[in-house]
Amino acid sequence: MYSVPLFKQIARPYSASNRQPLYVRFFTARQLDQIPQIIKLPQDIRFAMQVVARVLPFRVNQYVIENLIDWDNVPNDPIFKLTFPQPDMLTQEHFDRIASLICKGSDDKQIRTAANEIRAELNPHPAGQQILNVPVMDDRPLKGMQHKYRETVLFFPRRGQTCHTYCTFCFRWAQFIGIDELRFSASKTDDLHRYLAGHKDVTDLLLTGGDPMVMKTSLLKKYIKPLLLPEFEHIQNIRIGTKSLTYWPYRYVSDSDADELLRLMECMVKGGKHVAVMAHYNHWQEMETPVARKAIRRIRDTGAVIRSQSPIVKHINDDPEIWARMWRTQVRLGIIPYYMFIARNTGACHYFELPIAQAYEIYHNAILNVSGLARTVRGPSMSAFPGKIEVQGIAETDNEKVFVLRFIQGRNLDWVQRPFFARFDPEATWLTQLRPAFGAEKFFYEDEFEGLDY
């Protein structure tokens, strides 16, 4: 488990009228009942939240509680669903098991044992692909790095493996409750730089987490700044995946090292790099506060670009109007819509998952209602074993209805951009449930994929 400070001081409060030092508070499962807005909820909902929080990670900060959630709209509010444990996130059987232990007054240890058994049933290590794509240098696997597609290296800095607030659907949930060891977390800056210097076909470095923006600027600088040296001329793009624009926009506005962070971005841009903040946004409601807008403006002023990405999840954003409004807002604020993802089968996926067909319909209807500037977003995509696969559409021939698919990224470069077809299936939620169309036995890539050494 991470030890997190309960209070974080905001050095320079955003509001000029607020002369007092401002503290932000984090709440975890144990403090659920200390949240004033929660205390007002009906007892049965509160109890259900306690039950779920015993199994799945929960952490929320005061900014989210006070600014992003419309408490008059709880329990339906999308940001409430995004950040607070929801009763139906556990199956009835799992729920009853924990609930009865709590009611019986069982001790912590008994509850924890049951919780761990339930967690093990929730596919805590989805796809396992992270283990499979760890690069090797000097005959040694490089922890905290992943190199799956030729041009992009993913880096998971050790100190960036937590988030300001946890998303209820997060596929990295197991890491936050300590049952998935931080096998990615990298500590060695040196390894990263030596690896990149030795791989001239890599153009992109993607810092990811958790949320790398929880790190101090001084640490981020150690990873990023050296990339201005001549031996990293081939590294054109530096992407940073983050949800901080939603959960902690003060990171760019009033944190003690906010200005230093912006200067770092500016320095990289001036040095000839493309700096892209890959902002995780699920709903337009995340972009409405003055401080969120100010953070966006300040980042853009550095010359960095903000691109947005989000999974499509039931209860939070399974409505085309939510996406259309989100993309319209983003374009207006200078953010480029980039990816819509299909959520992975882990954790509370039974609660959040949508059939591929439905995800595509939502994407399509949303796209119809925005201008071309927002149509930069790739259709619902699955990050699966063979690659990143986009659902491009649903088509019908004389006697068959099919999904039109294509690789956005492939384990083999030759696969990229090639359209292929799967039998239409209104229920399927993941690539592994799809079957080839037109009587084919296998998808075009399958023979080769099986032969790949990984």
Ligand SMILES: *Cc1c(COP(=O)(O)O)cnc(C)c1O
């Ligand atoms: C999506 C993804 C990338 C980046 O792909 P782009 O098409 O360049 O956005 C890189 N590595 C992994 C493992 C990915 O899933």
Ligand code: SF4
């Ligand atoms: S911000 Fe990303 S890594 Fe963090 S909890 Fe949300 S989905 Fe998971």
